[in-house]
Amino acid sequence: MGTTGEEAREKRVTWAELYFDLVFVFAITQVSALLHHHHDALGLARALVVFVPVYWCWVGTTVQANIRDVDNLRDRLGILLVGLAGLFMALAVPGAWAGRGLLLGLAYWLARVVLLLLLVRVPGVWQGPYGAGVLVSGPLLVIGGLLPDGPRLALWAAAALCDLSAPLVFRRRLAAVAYHPTHMPERFALFLLVAIGESIVGIGGTAAESRLDAAELAAVAAAFTISAGLWWQYFVYASDAMRHAVEVADSRRDVIRRIFQYGHLALAAGVIGVAVGFGETVAEPWHELGPGAVALLYGGCALYLLTFGYTRWMMFRKVATTRLGTAAVVLALAPAMVRLPALVVLTTLAVVLVGLNVLEHLRVSRAAPEENSRTPERAVGGSV
Known part of the structure; x- marks a missing residue:
């Protein structure tokens, strides 16, 4: 266009x-x-x-x-x-x-x-x-x-x-309707940042009222790592690609509807689920969570990652293999987390997300020659 x-x-x-x-x-x-x-x-x-x-x-x-x-x-x-x-x-x-x-x-x-x-x-x-x-x-x-x-x-x-x-x-x-290609991605990125900010509130609002012993501080660190991992997936690997998709689309209307209006609803919903899950975990790191809190924490994370599979396919008709695979791992782990202490549940999810981001970084680094290293297609994460 x-x-x-x-x-x-x-x-x-x-x-x-x-x-x-x-x-x-x-x-x-x-x-x-x-x-x-x-x-x-x-x-x-x-x-x-x-x-x-x-x-x-x-x-x-x-x-x-x-x-x-x-x-x-x-x-x-x-x-x-x-x-x-x-x-x-x-x-x-x-x-x-x-x-x-x-x-x-x-x-x-x-x-x-x-x-x-x-x-x-x-x-x-x-x-x-x-x-x-x-x-x-x-x-x-x-x-x-x-x-x-x-x-x-x-x-x-x-x-x-x-x-x-x-x-x-x-x-x-x-x-x-003539949509402006740069304003819309920035606005929706800001909305998602607001939603991710709620995960910080979920961590800090709960932890501030606790004793802050070593286990609770470890739970805070694990929860923050999860929040940062979710941020990293979007703002390092996806946001530039979404902007690029709007700029080059034959039909901006369709990209805006599918990627932003619908896709970001699912992304925000997933983050809110994780944020509420933090409220159930950080203050009581040695307590079992039960199915409801695990469903929010792991289900919200899985929804977030699955949505990237949807957006990548809609933008480039490519499969986000690493994100979809990680979402499957998160869902498979969820039943085993129900009777484990909250600190173990948080740490496990943090390790999975760190592993995903490391894998994405390695795949992106090897995906294209140096002259293409800054293109939005590469920025989407190099998943094939």
Whole structure:
């Protein structure tokens, strides 16, 4: 795809967007807390159903900022108003399945209305994802907030499916949207960094209240190694490749939908699972975790790695052998971890991730001649 003069001028993330992200730091913390208190199968479903509208509110604002110049009074105020709605949503999350369901629904609907109004001059904006948010998913969340648990879960799940399917349903209409190739990867990388930051909170928030003896400090070190390993996989081996994929794609719309809107939802969900798992492990290194905490810790890590298999295939039609193989190892180890001390569980996962990153480094170093050593294809990790 050729680069126009407008695209040649690199679009930068604005200060308003970065301030907006601070709301979602809090929102992710609230979703993690919800999952921490209820991490059985039903709790996982409820947390996911609540996380999707929070995430999609962020996605809608990011797309709006990508396709428009938002460094002006009107759009700054609009972004801040969406941020206020996001703050209301975050405050509602802990009681989303009790008395604050209506607040979550109304706050989400407000955010979608504001985003639609910011783009109201765009032809056909009603007949796309922004219109679907105002006319379908927003009302479903509001109505669900008035109902008991069972019907609420059904309606909120339908709202989440509406939001997630809208880019597919309106795929042809979105073909005319001119996405900026550098802004979008940076925004989604920042969102994932926020999610990874929650893993640090999961470590430090728990450890700060403990005795900090040698075993607990060892557990902190192992958990931090896991968090750093997850960061390394994305920001050393994948982020440049994702940006490159957008820049050269024949259809940026499809790359953005598959890699960023969908792929990063799974990446963030995996990291949140790991972060909640840390809260169950660091303060009590000699206690057995049980299946729920192991599922969050190892299942979240496996989901994160499996998603890289999906994104690499979507970008380059290549198999991420090392990441998929490591995900299989993590899942195979999980049942054996259920009755082991938390410190052993953490250390084992840390060793696996360090091993993966070492292997990726060696494969990348040997994958291409020196003149190609800085290309994005190499940066994706050299997995074949």
